[in-house]
Amino acid sequence: xxxxxxxxxxxxxxxxxxxxxxxxxxxxxxxxLADEGxxxxxxxxxxxDSRVHVxxxxxxxxxxxxxxxNIANLVPPYQPDGQQHGTSAAVEYAVNAxxxxxxxxxxxxxxxxxxxxxxxxxxxxxxxxxxxxxxGRWMDILRPGYERVxxxxxxxxxxxxxxxxxxxxxxxxxxxxxxxxxVESGDxxxxxxxxxxxxxxxxxxxxxxxxxxxxxx
Amino acid sequence: xxxxxxxxxxxxxxxxxxxxxxxxxxxxxxxxLADEGxxxxxxxxxxxDSRVHVxxxxxxxxxxxxxxxNIANLVPPYQPDGQQHGTSAAVEYAVNAxxxxxxxxxxxxxxxxxxxxxxxxxxxxxxxxxxxxxxGRWMDILRPGYERVxxxxxxxxxxxxxxxxxxxxxxxxxxxxxxxxxVESGDxxxxxxxxxxxxxxxxxxxxxxxxxxxxxx
Amino acid sequence: xxxxxxxxxxxxxxxxxxxxxxxxxxxxxxxxLADEGxxxxxxxxxxxDSRVHVxxxxxxxxxxxxxxxNIANLVPPYQPDGQQHGTSAAVEYAVNAxxxxxxxxxxxxxxxxxxxxxxxxxxxxxxxxxxxxxxGRWMDILRPGYERVxxxxxxxxxxxxxxxxxxxxxxxxxxxxxxxxxVESGDxxxxxxxxxxxxxxxxxxxxxxxxxxxxxx
Amino acid sequence: xxxxxxxxxxxxxxxxxxxxxxxxxxxxxxxxLADEGxxxxxxxxxxxDSRVHVxxxxxxxxxxxxxxxNIANLVPPYQPDGQQHGTSAAVEYAVNAxxxxxxxxxxxxxxxxxxxxxxxxxxxxxxxxxxxxxxGRWMDILRPGYERVxxxxxxxxxxxxxxxxxxxxxxxxxxxxxxxxxVESGDxxxxxxxxxxxxxxxxxxxxxxxxxxxxxx
Numbered sequence: 001x002x003x004x005x006x007x008x009x010x011x012x013x014x015x016x017x018x019x020x021x022x023x024x025x026x027x028x029x030x031x032x033l034a035d036e037g038x039x040x041x042x043x044x045x046x047x048x049d050s051r052v053h054v055x056x057x058x059x060x061x062x063x064x065x066x067x068x069x070n071i072a073n074l075v076p077p078y079q080p081d082g083q084q085h086g087t088s089a090a091v092e093y094a095v096n097a098x099x100x101x102x103x104x105x106x107x108x109x110x111x112x113x114x115x116x117x118x119x120x121x122x123x124x125x126x127x128x129x130x131x132x133x134x135x136g137r138w139m140d141i142l143r144p145g146y147e148r149v150x151x152x153x154x155x156x157x158x159x160x161x162x163x164x165x166x167x168x169x170x171x172x173x174x175x176x177x178x179x180x181x182x183v184e185s186g187d188x189x190x191x192x193x194x195x196x197x198x199x200x201x202x203x204x205x206x207x208x209x210x211x212x213x214x215x216x217x
Numbered sequence: 218x219x220x221x222x223x224x225x226x227x228x229x230x231x232x233x234x235x236x237x238x239x240x241x242x243x244x245x246x247x248x249x250l251a252d253e254g255x256x257x258x259x260x261x262x263x264x265x266d267s268r269v270h271v272x273x274x275x276x277x278x279x280x281x282x283x284x285x286x287n288i289a290n291l292v293p294p295y296q297p298d299g300q301q302h303g304t305s306a307a308v309e310y311a312v313n314a315x316x317x318x319x320x321x322x323x324x325x326x327x328x329x330x331x332x333x334x335x336x337x338x339x340x341x342x343x344x345x346x347x348x349x350x351x352x353g354r355w356m357d358i359l360r361p362g363y364e365r366v367x368x369x370x371x372x373x374x375x376x377x378x379x380x381x382x383x384x385x386x387x388x389x390x391x392x393x394x395x396x397x398x399x400v401e402s403g404d405x406x407x408x409x410x411x412x413x414x415x416x417x418x419x420x421x422x423x424x425x426x427x428x429x430x431x432x433x434x
Numbered sequence: 435x436x437x438x439x440x441x442x443x444x445x446x447x448x449x450x451x452x453x454x455x456x457x458x459x460x461x462x463x464x465x466x467l468a469d470e471g472x473x474x475x476x477x478x479x480x481x482x483d484s485r486v487h488v489x490x491x492x493x494x495x496x497x498x499x500x501x502x503x504n505i506a507n508l509v510p511p512y513q514p515d516g517q518q519h520g521t522s523a524a525v526e527y528a529v530n531a532x533x534x535x536x537x538x539x540x541x542x543x544x545x546x547x548x549x550x551x552x553x554x555x556x557x558x559x560x561x562x563x564x565x566x567x568x569x570g571r572w573m574d575i576l577r578p579g580y581e582r583v584x585x586x587x588x589x590x591x592x593x594x595x596x597x598x599x600x601x602x603x604x605x606x607x608x609x610x611x612x613x614x615x616x617v618e619s620g621d622x623x624x625x626x627x628x629x630x631x632x633x634x635x636x637x638x639x640x641x642x643x644x645x646x647x648x649x650x651x
Numbered sequence: 652x653x654x655x656x657x658x659x660x661x662x663x664x665x666x667x668x669x670x671x672x673x674x675x676x677x678x679x680x681x682x683x684l685a686d687e688g689x690x691x692x693x694x695x696x697x698x699x700d701s702r703v704h705v706x707x708x709x710x711x712x713x714x715x716x717x718x719x720x721n722i723a724n725l726v727p728p729y730q731p732d733g734q735q736h737g738t739s740a741a742v743e744y745a746v747n748a749x750x751x752x753x754x755x756x757x758x759x760x761x762x763x764x765x766x767x768x769x770x771x772x773x774x775x776x777x778x779x780x781x782x783x784x785x786x787g788r789w790m791d792i793l794r795p796g797y798e799r800v801x802x803x804x805x806x807x808x809x810x811x812x813x814x815x816x817x818x819x820x821x822x823x824x825x826x827x828x829x830x831x832x833x834v835e836s837g838d839x840x841x842x843x844x845x846x847x848x849x850x851x852x853x854x855x856x857x858x859x860x861x862x863x864x865x866x867x868x
Contacts, residue, residue, distance in 0.1 A: 001391075011275050012433070025443070026752070029753070030268075034326070051255050062273075067286050068287060069286040083300060092351040102679075102680070132299075134306040187682070199247075225676055239447075482719045505740050505744055517788065519788070524721060524722050526785040568736050569740045569748075604652045627658065634674035641654070
C-alpha cells in the first residue's frame, strides 16, 4: 500500500496530548476495557456529518456507546441476500453479540444526504439517479420517506424528510427478526432523536403524538 | 413507528448539561456551521467499537472530521452495481462533495469483528459462513487479508489481521477511480493507523518499511 | 498526598453540565441548605452496590435523605467499646443530632456481600474466614441470619439471606438505646425494604405476616 | 422484628412513579446488570450528608459508581485486627473484587461531622470525647488533620479541616497494601475532591501545588 502517508503533524500532536492527559489519567480503565471487553449499554446510529458529535452531546466516555455512522443515519430493510450490508452487520453485532439494551437513531438538521435525496426524488439531481452513484443508491433507502412528505408545501419537505430519515430507519429496524424479537420481549428499546445542529436542541419521536417533541428532564 | 420509547433520563440530563455548557460557549460557531455548511478537513473511517474514541484521540471539535464507522473499519472494493453500499457512499460524499484532503483508516486492537473473521476463515465459526450472517458477509471483505497472515504462527495471526483490516481498506480505496485520481493529483492523502486500545498508543503504516511504526511528533 | 490525580475529563464535563443546569435552577435552595443546615426527614441505609440507586427510586432531592451506604446494608449490634464504628456513628448522628423520623434499611437482590457471606458460612470461602479479610469480618454481622436460613433448601438460602440482611440490621438497630427509646416513644419509625434490582420492584417487611410483601400505593 | 412499619405513602408513590418511568424505559439494562453483575468504573467515598448528591453532580447512572457513604467521608488506617471495619471492607471489595480503576474521596463544606471534630479536638465538645460516643470515636480518624490546622487563625480552621478530611483519607488509603500496590502499578488512581454545597463548585486536590484547585474542563 505504497500511497499511505504519515499523519499530519497537528494530529500527531493532539494524539500525544491526549495520551499524556486523558489516557494517562484513565490508564487502568482502558486496560480493563481491553482485557475484559466492551459492554456498551447502547448502540447509536448517527450521520457521518462532522457537525454531529454524539459522544459530546450525551457525555459518553470510552466503552459506553457502540456507534455506527453512515450518510443520513439510515438503516436499510432486512435483506439477507448474502451481499455486503455494513449497517445490517453493525446492527446484528450490537444486538446479538453485544446485547445492547438501547438503540438510538440520531438524525440531524442541515443533512446534506437528506437534501440530496430530496433533490433526486424531485427530479433535480439526475446525477444521483445514475446506477454508479453510491450516494444516490444509498439514499434510495429514504425514498419511502419522500413519498410521505409530498403532501407538504415544498419549503417544508426537506425539513420533514430529515425526520423521515429517523422514522424510516426505525421502521426498517423492526423488519430485522432479531430486533423485533428483542423489542417485543422488552430486552431492547428503540429511540428516535433529531438534533438541530444550529440551535443545539434535540427532539425525540413520541409515538403517541406521532411527532418529534422536545425532551424534558 | 409505535415502538419508539423516550430517551433514558440520564441521557437527557447529560444532553441538557452539554447544551448549557459546551454548546452555549460555542453557540456562534455552531450557528455558522449550520448556516454555512460543514467543511471538514479529513474523513476518518473507524470501527463501531465503543472503546475507539477518534474525536478524543485526535482532539477533534465539531466540524473537523467526517466520520464513518462500521464493523472493523473496512472499505469494500469499488463495485458500482446499483446496490446499496453505505461505506462507498460515505467515501464518495467525502471525496467528491466535501473534498476532504485526508482520509484516515483507524484500525484497533482487540477488534471483535477481526477476531470473528479469523475464526470464520479458519473454520471455527460456521455460523458466520451462513448466507444470512450479516457480520460474516461483511467480514468477507477481509478474506484477502486472512490469506496473507496464514504464514504466521497461529498465535500471531489475529494481531496481524487487525493490521490487514487497515491495509486491505487502503488498497480497496485505491480501486475507487475518484479516490485514485485525487491521490495521484496530490489533492488527497491516505493514512493508515492502528490504535492499541489497551496501552493508548497509535501506530501508522509506513510504506517504505512496509509495516506499522510508532508516530513521532 | 502526592499520589492524587486529576479527575477524569468525562466527570469534569458532567459536573460542569450539572452545575449549569440542575444546580443553577435551584441555586437559592442549595444556598439555604448550606446556610441553614440540613433537615432530612429520613435516614436510609443501603448497599454500596452500583446498581442500587436509592435517590432515584425514591425521587429524593438534595436535603431529603441522610444516606449511609456500606456493604450489604448492615448495622452491627450496639457496642460502645471506644472503637471506630462508622455505621453506628452514622445512626447516632441521624437519630440524635438530626432527629430523623424514619430509618429505612434498603436491601437488594444479587448482593455480592450476601453471597460471599453464604459462601463463607457454608465453608466454601476460607479466604473470607481469615482474620485479615475486612469483607469477611464485616459479613460476620450477618452470621445470625445464616443460622436462620439453614433449614431451607440450599438453592433458596442466598435469596432468604438477602432478606435476613435487612432483618438482622433492624434487630440490631433496636439494641441501640437511643433508637429503641425513640421508636417506643413514636418519634422514629423503622422500615425494612428489599429491592429487586432486576425487575425493579420493592418489597417491604410486614411484621404481622412476618415476611416481605409488595408495597401498595 | 415486630417494630417495622409500612413505608410512608409519599415514598411508595415516588417508587411507583420511578418504576413506571425511569425503570420501565431502561428495563432491559437493569435486567442485564442483574444477570451479568456490576462492573463499576469508580468507587466514590462521600459523606452521608443529605446535601451531597454525588450521582447528580457526576451524572452517574445505575452501574457506574460503587458508593460508600459515611460521616465525613473518612477512611481509617489499615488495621487488620479481626474487628468490624465497614469502610475498610468496602474499599477491599471495590479494589480487590470489583477492580475499580478510580477511587474518589468527595469531601464537602458545611460538614457537621468535621465541625464536631473541631469542637471536640479544641475542647468544646466533651460529650464527643466520651468512650460511648460513636460519632466522637469515628471522628478520631481526623485528629491528625486537626493537628495540621492548628497553625491557622481559628476562623479558618474548620474550613481547612474539611480539606484535611479528604487528605487524611487519601493518606490512609495508601496504608492498605492492596491499594498501594494497585496505585503503584498504575491500575488504580486516587482522587480528592471538595464540593462546596452552597455555591455548587468542586475543587480537586493538586499534589504539585499542594492545595485544592478548581477543576477545569
